[in-house]
Amino acid sequence: MLLMLLLAALLAAPWIVNDYLLTVLIVILYFAYTGQAWNIMMGFAGQLSLGHAIYVGLGAYVAAVLFTRFGIAPWLGFLAAIPVTAACGAVIGFLAFRFGVAGVYFAILTIAFAEFARIGFDHLDIVNASAGLFLPVAQYAHNDLWRLRGSPTMFYYVMLAAALAAFMLCRALLNSRMGYFWLAIREDEQAARAAGINTFRYKMYAVMISAAVTSFAGVFYAFFYNNLFPEQVFNISRSIEMILGPVIGGIGTLFGPVLGAFVLTGLAESVNSAMLALGFDLPGAKQVFYGICLLLVVVALPEGVWPWLARRIGVAEDKP
Amino acid sequence: MPLDVYLNVAAAGVLTGLVYGLMALGLSVIFGVIRVVNFAHGEMMSIAMYLAVVLFAGLHLDPLVMLVPIAAVMFAFGYALQAGLINPFVTRPEHSQFLLVVAIALIIVNVLLIIFGPDARSVQTSYAYDSFALGPVIVDASKAYAAAAAIVFTVALFAFFRFTLVGKAIRACADNYTGALVVGLNVRRLYALTFGIGAACVGAAGAMMTLIVDVTPLIGPSYTLLAFVIVITGGLGSMPGALIGGILIGVTEAMAGLLFTPSAKSMFAFAILVVVLLFRPQGILGRRLT
Numbered sequence: 275m276l277l278m279l280l281l282a283a284l285l286a287a288p289w290i291v292n293d294y295l296l297t298v299l300i301v302i303l304y305f306a307y308t309g310q311a312w313n314i315m316m317g318f319a320g321q322l323s324l325g326h327a328i329y330v331g332l333g334a335y336v337a338a339v340l341f342t343r344f345g346i347a348p349w350l351g352f353l354a355a356i357p358v359t360a361a362c363g364a365v366i367g368f369l370a371f372r373f374g375v376a377g378v379y380f381a382i383l384t385i386a387f388a389e390f391a392r393i394g395f396d397h398l399d400i401v402n403a404s405a406g407l408f409l410p411v412a413q414y415a416h417n418d419l420w421r422l423r424g425s426p427t428m429f430y431y432v433m434l435a436a437a438l439a440a441f442m443l444c445r446a447l448l449n450s451r452m453g454y455f456w457l458a459i460r461e462d463e464q465a466a467r468a469a470g471i472n473t474f475r476y477k478m479y480a481v482m483i484s485a486a487v488t489s490f491a492g493v494f495y496a497f498f499y500n501n502l503f504p505e506q507v508f509n510i511s512r513s514i515e516m517i518l519g520p521v522i523g524g525i526g527t528l529f530g531p532v533l534g535a536f537v538l539t540g541l542a543e544s545v546n547s548a549m550l551a552l553g554f555d556l557p558g559a560k561q562v563f564y565g566i567c568l569l570l571v572v573v574a575l576p577e578g579v580w581p582w583l584a585r586r587i588g589v590a591e592d593k594p
Numbered sequence: 595m596p597l598d599v600y601l602n603v604a605a606a607g608v609l610t611g612l613v614y615g616l617m618a619l620g621l622s623v624i625f626g627v628i629r630v631v632n633f634a635h636g637e638m639m640s641i642a643m644y645l646a647v648v649l650f651a652g653l654h655l656d657p658l659v660m661l662v663p664i665a666a667v668m669f670a671f672g673y674a675l676q677a678g679l680i681n682p683f684v685t686r687p688e689h690s691q692f693l694l695v696v697a698i699a700l701i702i703v704n705v706l707l708i709i710f711g712p713d714a715r716s717v718q719t720s721y722a723y724d725s726f727a728l729g730p731v732i733v734d735a736s737k738a739y740a741a742a743a744a745i746v747f748t749v750a751l752f753a754f755f756r757f758t759l760v761g762k763a764i765r766a767c768a769d770n771y772t773g774a775l776v777v778g779l780n781v782r783r784l785y786a787l788t789f790g791i792g793a794a795c796v797g798a799a800g801a802m803m804t805l806i807v808d809v810t811p812l813i814g815p816s817y818t819l820l821a822f823v824i825v826i827t828g829g830l831g832s833m834p835g836a837l838i839g840g841i842l843i844g845v846t847e848a849m850a851g852l853l854f855t856p857s858a859k860s861m862f863a864f865a866i867l868v869v870v871l872l873f874r875p876q877g878i879l880g881r882r883l884t
Binding site for chain 1: 631679682686688689690692693694696697698699700701703704705707708712811815816819822823826855857858860861864865867868871872875
């Protein structure tokens, strides 16, 4: 019931809110989506990735290069980005899981790869290196869904659909055989292996699926912002922003990433507006705020806001 | 290119690498004892660098002279951080600790950004352009002083862990947490001390780094990563490993800057990390991973 109301509100939103709020909503849905994608790896399979910006960046660059060089539509670009990002995830996973690089070392390896990609793309002439890649700016009068050129309202619905699809996908994954294997690996990898689960294979699946899902966020990023700089899209703070939603909302839950994205971006934008209204303009204040939120949640609600809230309002997800 | 160019660049790499090594040593000590991954390591170094820059700009105090006071301030910072925030997390899951430190790092970077703005700052000492000639090799004076200070600091640290009672007690905590509790060591306090020592290392390294590179608020994360690359390359929990890793990475970066382009140099550090993980996952001097 509550869910239906929320969905109806989200569907009607473009008619109600102004342009600024619509952009905020797009950002929220974007983070709900990426949070969901990241959650597959960390929340389900227990593999901490701090370099998810690499999949966003690769997805963005694959789609943008195909579009600007060959006029190939972004949806086909997404189809091309899936194998590219999945392969990238597979390489990282293979390097780590084969040699018992686990936990935080795995996280550091993922950051190292994202940084590697950032510096690499900064020197890669085919994507204009550090000068950045620009997409022809859209004509707002005419929405072209197939080529993703159009008004913010169209982008809003695309992101809403994507966030819903990611939610459904994660729900399906969590209830699948593989989902149960992942949870077993997350809880106790040795026990999972002893029970006959091929932990290497299922951890690889988790990385590859998470990478492929994340790549769509990159495609969206490229076509929504119309510009790509390695320094921005692969930046380590992108990876951190991406994980804040699910961490604050609740790692491993379905509603956590969604709730986290709403709470965090909503609060951050309110703080931002309040500061602007008071005449402060401090770059970095938003990040300090993110940091404090993360700190408070990690200290006070280590499980995240959603499990706590769900117990409060009595709709706790039945944990498989 | 003639051979002495390579020699010069390699020498500069070794000297920078020694400072890197001291920075990484701090990380290695913290991880080796507390088992908490200090993801705010580079950020702590940038605090020390700003301290050095501000002291130099305001009072004309040389970073090398200020090395000990800055290390002491960072020691207090590290001690307070561990005692106040991190200690309750020692028994929590790994990712929980990690996210806590990520939050601290995020706050440090952006508070520095708010205070100092995004522009690069540097220290212009009177000896900034001096150099020594050692046969065919010309050595930058700043780098030589920084490296010498790094060696002194490292030797002092080794001596502390080997010969003092507190140093031995800290090593006991690292070897066996429960055992240390059983024999009545105050593990909480020793952990805070350890974190303080790690922070002092990175503080001293930061003071010296101002002689070598400019500081901006945003350099923190890349140095955190560099410290990890060094520690993993050298061998987890191995103190000499951190130094050797530092020198290796320093020389690699310098050579990459010479042969390719300076802005791409950290790619080669990551390449080394990948090679090490592939062929010798325990690191150069590390014990075998289980």
